[in-house]
Amino acid sequence: xxxxxxxxxxxxxxHAQDQAALTGCTVLLFDPxxxxxxxxxxxxxxxxxxxxxxxxxxxxxxxxxLVEVIHALVFxxxxxxxLDAACGVMRWCEEHSIGFDTGVARVPIVPAAILYDLxxxxxxxxxxxxxxxxxxxxxxxxxxxxxxGAGCGATVGKFYGVERAMKSGIGCWTELVRGKQEEPVKxxxxxxxxxxxxxxxxxTGKLIAGTRVARDSMALLDTSRAxxxxxxVYWFPDTNTVLVAVATNARLTRVEAQHVAMxxxxxxxxxxxxxxxxxxxxxxxxxxLGNLGADVNAIGAAAAEAVVRxxxxxxxxxxGAGGVPxxxxxx
Numbered sequence: 036x037x038x039x040x041x042x043x044x045x046x047x048x049x050h051a052q053d054q055a056a057l058t059g060c061t062v063l064l065f066d067p068x069x070x071x072x073x074x075x076x077x078x079x080x081x082x083x084x085x086x087x088x089x090x091x092x093x094x095x096x097x098x099x100x101l102v103e104v105i106h107a108l109v110f111x112x113x114x115x116x117x118l119d120a121a122c123g124v125m126r127w128c129e130e131h132s133i134g135f136d137t138g139v140a141r142v143p144i145v146p147a148a149i150l151y152d153l154x155x156x157x158x159x160x161x162x163x164x165x166x167x168x169x170x171x172x173x174x175x176x177x178x179x180x181x182x183x184g185a186g187c188g189a190t191v192g193k194f195y196g197v198e199r200a201m202k203s204g205i206g207c208w209t210e211l212v213r214g215k216q217e218e219p220v221k222x223x224x225x226x227x228x229x230x231x232x233x234x235x236x237x238x239t240g241k242l243i244a245g246t247r248v249a250r251d252s253m254a255l256l257d258t259s260r261a262x263x264x265x266x267x268v269y270w271f272p273d274t275n276t277v278l279v280a281v282a283t284n285a286r287l288t289r290v291e292a293q294h295v296a297m298x299x300x301x302x303x304x305x306x307x308x309x310x311x312x313x314x315x316x317x318x319x320x321x322x323x324l325g326n327l328g329a330d331v332n333a334i335g336a337a338a339a340e341a342v343v344r345x346x347x348x349x350x351x352x353x354x355g356a357g358g359v360p361x362x363x364x365x366x
Contacts, residue, residue, distance in 0.1 A: 038348070040178035041209030041223045043282045045069025045324040046077065048225065049174030050184030050205070051166045057156025057357050058112035060120040061184035061205065061227060062170040063280055065106045067133055069324060076104025076135075076144065078323040080292030082300045084310075085317035087274040089149040091118045096320070098289040102144050106133050107171065108320055109147035110185035110227045110278045113161030121147040123167030148318050150229040150276035152188030154197045155357040178225065180205050181352040181363065185278065189229040190359055191350060192245030193275060193314075194258045199247040202361030203228040206349025210337035212285070214329035220285045222334055224299070224341035227278040228349035231314040232307050233258050237343050242308070244350040244362060253360065259308045276316035277303055277346075281338040284325030291331045295321035298335030302342025 040048060045066050052059025065077050079096040095102050107124045111117030125143045128134055134141030153161075170184065182189070186204030193200045205227055212220040228234075233245025233255060246256040281299045300319045304310045311317050321338065355361040 037209045039180065039209065040207035040225055041221045042176040043221060043223055043284050043324060045072060045074055046282050046322065047174035047176060048178045049170040050179055051170035051173060052184055052187040053160055056160035057188035058152050058161055059184045059187035060109060060111035060117065060162040060166055060170050062124050062167065062174060063108045063282065063322060064171055064174040065133060072326055074324055076106050078287055078289055078292050079105045080289055080296045080321045082296040082319045084300050085276060085315040086313045087276065088316035088318060089115045089118065090147065091121055092144065092146040095144050095146055098293060102135050105144045105146055107143065107145045108280060108322065109145060109167060111147060111149045111162045112152040112185055112188050114149055114151045114153055116161040117149040118147050119164050120162040120167030121145045123164035124171045127168050127171035148278050150185060150189065150227060150278060151274040152229065155188045155190060155359060178207055180207055180348060182354050182356060185227040186349065189227060191228060191230045192233050192258060193231050194246040194256060194261060197359060198250055200359050201244045201247065202353040202355050202359045203244065203350045204353040206345040206352065208341045208344035208348060210341045212329050212333050212337045214285065214327050216327060218327060220283060220327050220329040220334065222281060222283045222337040222341055224338065224345040225280045226342060226345040226349050228346055229275050230277050230307050231275040231312050232309045234346060234350050235306050235308050237306050262309065274316060275314050277307065279319040279342055280322060281341060282322040283334055285323060285327045285329045285334055286325055287323035292321040292323050294331060295335045295338050299338035299342050302339040306343050306346045
């Protein structure tokens with residue numbers, strides 16, 4: 036299967052970041068050039084698994100909402116402050132006549148979700164509307180990975196806080212599904228990886244990134260085992276989040292997209308240890324823009340697999356920053 040985020044016609048991806056403050060945002064953006072598909076936006080669904088979420092316009096992706104499509108999806112660092120990035124994406128969409136036609140104006144529908152990265156960089160500088168606009172402006176079919184965009188300040192393994200954590204970032208992977216036509220269906224995952232827990236290699240079950248036993252060591256603690264042995268850090272102050280977007284060129288209804296998002300969430304549990312804790316705000320989104328046909332369960336299974344591989348890449352491609360080491364070397 037191809038590494039990275041395989042191009043989905045009609046969906047572009049853009050990053051913007053503040054390398055000094057170690058924060059950023061990522062946007063998955065509707066491309067009006069997809070009008071040839073008869074699309075006016077992106078069909079979306081979501082699955083919320085974490086207990087520490089921060090979101091905006093999440094109800095617009097529910098199956099019973101009036102608006103049937105969204106026009107962008109924003110992932111941002113900066114904790115709740117980072118939700119402001121969506122305003123910049125809305126402004127960019129409005130300037131390009133992208134939005135829900137209300138008769139007197141086109142209103143861009145831009146859900147957003149955030150992760151907490153304030154502890155690694157400059158907590159006073161966060162993604163804002165101007166950064167969101169820049170991410171939309173930079174959107175293309177080529178998707179960068181590693182410590183970029185919403186993954187700029189992302190870390191994993193924070194049982195003892197960021198001091199013993201490891202750097203993570205953006206990871207992508209694409210699976211191919213045999214559909215109802217000769218052309219294969221693409222299921223591409225993008226993950227902004229900022230988990231409380233560790234990351235396990237799906238092939239061997241061994242830990243590859245997470246909480247380190249000491250600040251000057253790269254040996255890993257095994258967070259899940261530590262918790263099970265009663266070593267619970269009740270004072271843990273930070274919040275964490277894994278943000279997942281799975282996009283496909285298969286045609287899905289909103290109900291089907293929501294189901295694909297639910298199945299995609301299983302990918303987190305297969306490689307994050309432990310997953311979906313009280314300290315995590317995990318959310319998976321499924322985005323559909325295309326006219327290809329395929330079994331929904333096949334798409335969901337591929338989505339989970341793509342998420343697993345994307346999570347592994349999110350730590351393997353991340354360079355160290357802010358005193359936090361990364362598997363890809365120094366930043």
